[in-house]
Amino acid sequence: MASVSSQQQFRYTQPPSKVLHLRNLPWECTEEELIELGKPFGKVVNTKCNVGSNRNQAFIEFTDLNQAIAMISYYASSSEPAQVRGKTVYLQYSNRQEIVHNKTAADVAGNVLLVTIEGEDAHLVSIDVLHLVFSAFGFVHKITTFEKTAGFQALIQFSDAETATSAKDALDGRSIPRYLLSEQVGPCTLKITYSGHTDLTVKFQSHRSRDYTNPYLPVAQSAIEGGGQVMVGLDGKRLEAESNVLLASIENMQYAVTLDVLHTVFSTFGPIQKIAMFDKNGALQALIQYPDTQTAVVAKEALEGHCIYDGGFCKLHLSYSRHTDLSIKVNNDRSRDYTVPITPVVNLQPSILGQPVPMVGAPAQQYNGSQYTPVSDPAMTPQPQAGWGAAPPAVAQSMPLQMYNNVYMPPGNMPPQMSPGNMPPQMPPGMQFPNHSMLQPTSTLPAYGFDRTQ
């Protein structure tokens, strides 16, 4: 009968062994703490910690049996129980005679983490939320997600094992902060081990996989329109599929919006690779291509709904384009490829346009974030409003990165309680952000607030 063998297994006295089984240990008890505990009784030659589904069990092995017996008998009659970090630890002889280290992929530190998301609604955790959470520790190269018997899992690829380890140490066993999840999603706890993988294969940007190193990767249809999983943003609202290319439509266009004006405005957030302008239903639209999605995301969030000129003129509406790389056939006053160092400029006569054309043929490399290209003769064209027009400043120079840092990269080895000093992102002077801006939650965003369940 099963009850007999379990009786056997759990009977109070195990046959002596130089290996002791410890349980009820505090979370992530270290090897050092186990050695300390055994020291008074003998030499601990081997340990194995974080054992069991709750990772709160361990084994210690003494050089010889007498030392193990000494420890067991001491605590059997002691009024003070064995303790680690003030927590009572229960000891007994192990049913094995030696510790065997079964080093699996999960134990050997690597740059890819296997993350199991536990909870009723684990599958509702979006890849974007995972990206945000793990980006706190360093650049996340790729993420793949999948459903296994273990539940909803993700593989998160970092540059190196050190970064992966810092993320694992900080997040393992913690829950995704409530404010990153939409209301109806229950608690989601992360259980993290190393994966044996070193480089994930991501064929498409989709709702289940992302490659953040390759903005040119095609976007799977599933990522754009309800591919089963709704992508949920920080505010719990639906997210569009992000892209490195923004589609801008310009409303109330009282003043001419030129290629250069757009270049100036959008350059604030990072180098621009290409711009293409065209008319759609009588309104002006433009596609603006950044080298990466992150920059486009920052630009979109910062500029959406804002006007290029004071007085509500030339209001920008931004969305993500399905394009990842624009094909610019010719450089003219409506389209330009800034990545090609020298290209003939067709149909573009500065005298005709009535303004200097400073960025013509300028290679993208010239962008350094501080170069501001003034827009022309104030008599002819109204100046873009203060926020964008006035020589942006050191603030703007570092802004895109700065903002990025604030959103995704809290200080390196973050302690759970984090530095309270994270400031909200700095904006160029004069710029006002609407309430719905995703940038706003930034100050409270980074990984503090993770709760340890149990």
Add this chain to the structure above:
DNA sequence: AGCACA
């Protein structure tokens, strides 16, 4: 709080 690849 109960024995180590889930």
